[in-house]
Amino acid sequence: MTHAHKGHQGIVKTKQALRTKVWWPRIDKDAEEFIKHCHACQSLGHGDPPPPLQQHKLPSKPWDRLHMDFSGPFPTGETLFVVIDSYSKFPEVEIMKSTTASAVTNRLDRIFAVHGIPTEIYSDNGPPFASDAVKKFMRNRGINHRLVTPYWPQANGEAESFMKPLGKAVKAAKMEGKDWKEELHGFLLAYRTTPHCTTGVAPSQLLFNREVRTNMPTFVKEGDIDYKILHEQAKISTSEKQSKAQQYTDKRRRARKANIEVGMKVLVKQERKNKFSTVFDPTPLTVTKVNGTKITAARHNLTTTRNVSHFKRFYSKDESADEQECDDSASDVTDDEDNNEQPQDIPRRYPARVRRRPRFLREET
16 A cells, blocks of 8 residues: 555555555555545645635624724835725725724724724734734723634625725726825725615615715605615625525535534644645644634644634544554444455356347238
């Protein structure tokens, strides 16, 4: 088996190498188990299929749950601070020269002075967001600050999805030779007053319960809009669009529920530093906590928290030996196919030809 797996070829290649030279009962299963427990192949191979998507529950009202993130820095030194309402999809964008904790809390206070204080805010684990100053700021205002799983931006998808049109607007202004800072205001007005693809309603209407005037002509009177019905339609549309998107994404990624439990040995993905870097850190960790798709594993008093798709179960050689002993003890009651000797070459039998007389000859007799 070791010779057939020379060079750490995959399962198919290893099986082909074995079949051309040797044979024994359960040869395919033995090859699969051998490669499954190969330390090098586990460190260099692909990860397990990702888990099914988990959607955030839609808030019951506008400006109740927010998502914030940074876009940049740009070559000119500025960074865009983005805050977006999960219910209405209404964005606030601040141009910042500094991304320190004090600068972030100052801009948040400015935004809260206009729209009020939310109940919950999601952000990544960046230095300003995870700082003690921001934690104190949130605590003093009664805000539940949720830090998403490290290296998993999908958990902060509301902010991430807005970055694409925002970046496009800035790049387009720069390409056309315009001041992107001035063009940013026009983009925000257009984005806020255009029906969102998820809710089917303009973000400004859901947040303000009124029609925001733009340069575009309008023929709808304010009294003709029933905003109670509008909000219900937005909720239904959001639920349907999220459900369809989840089904499509899970099918495309072949998502599957992860089978990782506390106490298991796992490998974690690592950053690629050079051409010799492996996909997964070869040194195993032990899972200490499982919270949905968030996994915490430890090694030498150092803990690592990632999304479950960053981990894969580690199979040791000792575990392989234990499984082999169990398989051998149960081999007496397996099907006869596993215990038969290698079959001898048997001459191929061709089906016998059925000879019939033509119809006109049968009719004459």
